[in-house]
Each structure stands twice: as structure tokens, then as C-alpha cells.
Amino acid sequence: MGFTGKIIHVLTLSLLSSLVAANTLWARSPGEATLGLSDEETTSPSGAFQLRDPTRERSTFFVPALSLFLPGFGQWLEGQRAYGALYSGGAAASYLLGSYFTHQAYLKSGGTNADHPEELDLPDSKDPDIRCGRIGNQLFNTFGFMSAYHSFRTAAQSNHRGSYGFLREAESPADLALAPFRFSFLLRPTTFIPLTLGAALFGAILTTPASTLANDNQIKNFHGDDALFSSIYAYNAGVGEEAVFRGWLMPYLHGNGLSAELANLTSAITFGLLHLSAENKSPWFQSLAGYYLGYVSQKNNWSLSESIFIHAWWDVFAISASYAFSSLDKPQASPIIWLPPLHIFL
Numbered sequence: 001m002g003f004t005g006k007i008i009h010v011l012t013l014s015l016l017s018s019l020v021a022a023n024t025l026w027a028r029s030p031g032e033a034t035l036g037l038s039d040e041e042t043t044s045p046s047g048a049f050q051l052r053d054p055t056r057e058r059s060t061f062f063v064p065a066l067s068l069f070l071p072g073f074g075q076w077l078e079g080q081r082a083y084g085a086l087y088s089g090g091a092a093a094s095y096l097l098g099s100y101f102t103h104q105a106y107l108k109s110g111g112t113n114a115d116h117p118e119e120l121d122l123p124d125s126k127d128p129d130i131r132c133g134r135i136g137n138q139l140f141n142t143f144g145f146m147s148a149y150h151s152f153r154t155a156a157q158s159n160h161r162g163s164y165g166f167l168r169e170a171e172s173p174a175d176l177a178l179a180p181f182r183f184s185f186l187l188r189p190t191t192f193i194p195l196t197l198g199a200a201l202f203g204a205i206l207t208t209p210a211s212t213l214a215n216d217n218q219i220k221n222f223h224g225d226d227a228l229f230s231s232i233y234a235y236n237a238g239v240g241e242e243a244v245f246r247g248w249l250m251p252y253l254h255g256n257g258l259s260a261e262l263a264n265l266t267s268a269i270t271f272g273l274l275h276l277s278a279e280n281k282s283p284w285f286q287s288l289a290g291y292y293l294g295y296v297s298q299k300n301n302w303s304l305s306e307s308i309f310i311h312a313w314w315d316v317f318a319i320s321a322s323y324a325f326s327s328l329d330k331p332q333a334s335p336i337i338w339l340p341p342l343h344i345f346l
Contacts, residue, residue: 098136238312
């Protein structure tokens with residue numbers, strides 16, 4: 001089975017496990033709608049952030065932090081059963097599938113990666129099992145990121161001191177998930193300019209004459225499976241990483257005393273440092289990109305949708321370019337600046 005078939009299995013099983021958990025593990029109470037959501041939750045923009053006890057103030061750090069590592073924790077705590085099941089079920093399935101396909105990749109190398117020690121971690125590896133393993137592991141992270149964001153926005157509503165009054169945009173998890181498809185953002189200069197640059201760089205890579213390349217570089221054929229993997233990986237990165245950095249960390253810092261500018265700078269530096277890797281020893285570009293995305297969010301009244309759109313589509317171009325252009329000695333090398341995977345859990 002090729003990558004397309006395998007990735008369909010990964011995504012389908014992750015989604016189905018979430019839906020099964022949400023619909024069958026806990027019986028719906030009278031008056032609840034599909035997935036255990038009340039009528040108010042399905043119609044109100046902030047319905048996803050319903051509080052079990054509105055009079056009790058919640059921590060905007062500890063529960064989101066636990067939800068980051070235990071997806072669904074904050075939602076179960078608040079009685080948001082459907083969302084808890086979605087995050088927990090999806091994370092569990094993604095982790096199992098990611099581990100399975102990664103193990104399959106090891107088995108194909110004779111039960112060890114000694115013959116190809118670099119192959120299992122390459123961002124542009126075309127092996128279907130490696131790709132599916134990476135998507136599964138990334139989905140686990142994304143469920144954790146979304147759960148942390150969800151927990152933070154729920155807790156922020158319980159703050160009686162008005163520390164988070166600047167969060168006027170009640171963007172639900174569904175709003176974030178759909179943000180990469182809001183193409184109306186292309187009419188804004190803050191989106192159009194960086195993405196035009198990314199598209200131009202990608203186009204320049206694809207049209208680079210072979211005769212102008214250094215001896216250790218080559219242009220690879222760019223296939224449909226490459227586009228599929230790049231799109232899925234970029235989507236998860238755009239939605240999940242913006243949810244946790246610009247949707248939780250940055251407003252948390254501002255709500256706890258830092259100026260908007262300093263909160264953005266701190267979250268951007270953290271964003272860059274967590275992209276540190278053997279291939280990316282100076283993640284200055286990631287910090288600059290994080291600062292710009294934070295600026296866009298604050299400019300839009302702390303809304304995440306436009307920054308998610310920019311992040312996701314920039315990564316589509318950048319990751320695609322890493323497949324189209326490679327070094328014979330270091331296949332992960334790319335002339336376009338790429339946001340490599342976060343090194344948090346997996």
C-alpha cells in the first residue's frame with residue numbers, strides 16, 4: 001500500500017476513534033445534540049468553552065499545561081465530554097498509529113536503523129511508513145495543542161479580575177480548524193505579501209536549471225504523494241502551533257502582566273527555540289516568523305485565524321520545496337526557510 005492509502009487509514013482511524021469515543025462511551029443526557037454538545041454549545045461561538053461552575057476561577061496555566069501532555073484533560077475536568085473524547089480518542093489513535101508505522105520502518109531496515117541511521121528522521125523522506133509515522137506523531141501533538149488552547153480559553157472566561165478582557169474574539173476549535181480554508185485572507189496585505197514571497201521561492205526552486213546547481217544538489221520530481229504529505233503536515237502545524245503559541249502562551253503572558261509587545265517577543269523566542277534541531281541549530285527565522293504571526297494576531301484583536309492561514313500555507317510551500325530540492329549528502333537541506341517539526345513530545 002502506498003503513502004496515499006496508508007495516510008487515509010491514519011486520518012480515518014484517528015477521526016473514527018474520536019467520534020466513537022464521543023458518541024458511544026458516554027450516553028448523551030436529555031437535550032444534548034450530536035457529539036454530546038448542548039444546543040447552546042452548537043450555536044454559540046463561545047459554546048465550546050462552557051464552564052461547569054462559572055463562580056469558580058480557574059488556573060490559566062496548570063490545566064492547559066496538563067492538557068498539552070494529556071489531550072482532553074481540561075475538557076473532562078469541565079464536563080465538556082464530547083471535546084474530551086475527541087481530543088483523548090484522537091490523540092490515543094494517532095499515537096498508536098504513529099508508533100506502528102515508525103516500527104514498520106525500523107523492521108524494513110532489518111529491525112534496526114543501523115544501515116540507514118538518518119532515514120527515519122528526515123523531513124523529506126519519501127518512505128510511506130516514515131511519512132505515516134510522522135503524521136501520526138504530529139496528530140498526537142496537534143490534539144494536545146488544541147486541548148491546551150481549549151482549556152485556556154475556558155479558564156480565561158472564569159477570570160473575575162478582567163485580566164483577559166482583551167480576548168474579544170471567541171474562536172472555537174472549529175473556527176481554528178477551518179481557518180486555513182478562509183481564502184479571503186489573501187485580500188489582506190499582511191497575508192498576501194508573505195505568501196506571495198513563499199510561492200515565488202517555491203516556483204523559483206521548481207524552475208531552477210540543473211546546470212546552475214552545485215554538484216551536491218539536485219531537483220527531485222515532485223509527485224502527488226509529496227503534495228499530500230506537505231499539505232497534511234502544514235495544516236497540522238499551522239492550526240496546532242498557532243493554537244498553543246499565539247492562542248495560549250502569548251495571551252497568557254499578556255494577561256499576567258507583560259506588555260503585548262513583550263508577550264509576543266517571549267512567545268516568539270520560545271517558538272523558535274522549540275524548533276531547534278540538528279538541522280536547524282540557529283532557529284532565528286522561526287523566532288522572526290513567530291513574532292510576525294503574533295503581530296498579525298494582535299492586530300486582529302488577538303484572533304488566530306489569519307495567522308493560522310499564513311502559517312499553514314507558508315509551510316505548504318516550504319515543505320513542498322524541501323521535497324523538490326534536496327542535497328545528495330543531506331536530503332533534508334532546502335534553500336527555502338522551513339519551519340521544522342517541534343520537539344516537544346515525540
